[in-house]
Amino acid sequence: MADAPNPIQLQKHLKGVDYPAGKSDLIQTARDHGADDKVIDALERIPDRQYDGPNAVSKAVSDVG
Helix, strand or coil: CCCCCCHHHHHHHCCCCCCCEEHHHHHHHHHHCCCCHHHHHHHHHCCCCEECCHHHHHHHHHHHC
């Protein structure tokens, strides 16, 4: 799990997401907020489904990390 980004940094890049949100929306928002490759890579590895809030995203990232 050393590859997983810091949860605080992750949420910083996802600020303003309207939940529920899909994987592609999360990735686009992170890119729009200047996320680095580590954050984008982590989001690209999560399951392609709807996430109901920031905690769900953080859990998915840590599970695949």
